[in-house]
């Protein structure tokens with residue numbers, strides 16, 4: 209792989225497992241030093257069978273670049289500020305931020321009319337507030353540098369209500385798409401781009417376990433006829449993190465096998481258990 213990011217530094221949030229781990233490894237293969245941050249760094253316990261070292265930090269280092277790791281909650285501004293400050297102290301610049309933290313954090317599904325405010329707020333915080341706080345502190349640095357790329361991770365659920373029982377998650381991801389545009393406008397004069405990806409159905413250990421019984425039905429909905437892989441997502445992250453996307457900002461790119469552009473009405477997932 210061409211080392212398009214040699215000498216650059218990337219922070220990947222929520223990178224101890226799943227798709228975030230794949231982003232961290234791809235940035236490392238491209239030559240970037242990689243900062244791993246997660247609320248729980250012990251990825252191994254999520255049964256990811258192909259993990260080749262004790263931690264994602266070690267996996268990254270095995271690829272010949274430097275790495276830092278930070279365990280903490282991305283909704284905590286003092287934690288996020290420390291991650292950004294220590295990154296600059298160690299590597300001298302911050303070139304790429306991938307805001308990958310997301311999901312429901314165990315809060316679980318529910319109908320909007322039954323949902324406790326605390327549960328709604330927690331999921332908005334996980335998906336939106338973490339993206340805001342990391343972008344705020346990285347954006348400050350990038351403004352001064354007059355360069356940088358912020359990449360947010362939304363979801364097709366931010367465009368259509370995939371599940372009627374995920375009002376918190378869908379609203380959080382829709383707001384991430386909006387924040388992407390507003391921050392792109394603020395940072396454009398400084399040469400900093402802000403874009404997002406909106407993955408569709410992407411296979412991870414966790415996702416497969418959750419949707420095991422429905423995978424055949426879901427495949428039928430996807431025009432390209434398969435569930436996406438973490439690599440499908442990381443290839444687009446590579447595009448957005450490198451100079452290949454220099455003249456692109458404020459955009460959200462679907463990584464969904466054609467689901468949203470070609471077959472949006474059938475994207476909704478039925479039979480989701482409350």
Ligand SMILES: NC(=O)c1ccc[n+]([C@@H]2O[C@H](COP(=O)([O-])OP(=O)(O)OC[C@H]3O[C@@H](n4cnc5c(N)ncnc54)[C@H](O)[C@@H]3O)[C@@H](O)[C@H]2O)c1
Pocket residue numbers: 221222223224225226227228245246247248280281282283308309310311313334338361362363364406407408409410411412414415
């Ligand atoms: N898997 C899919 O099909 C799919 C589809 C669309 C969008 N996405 C999005 O892609 C991203 C990654 O998804 P994934 O499937 O790998 O999920 P995942 O749950 O496996 O990974 C999320 C990571 O974020 C970490 N995290 C959660 N809350 C945090 C917090 N408050 N502070 C710090 N770290 C925190 C988790 O520990 C975990 O390592 C998420 O934003 C998700 O919403 C995934």
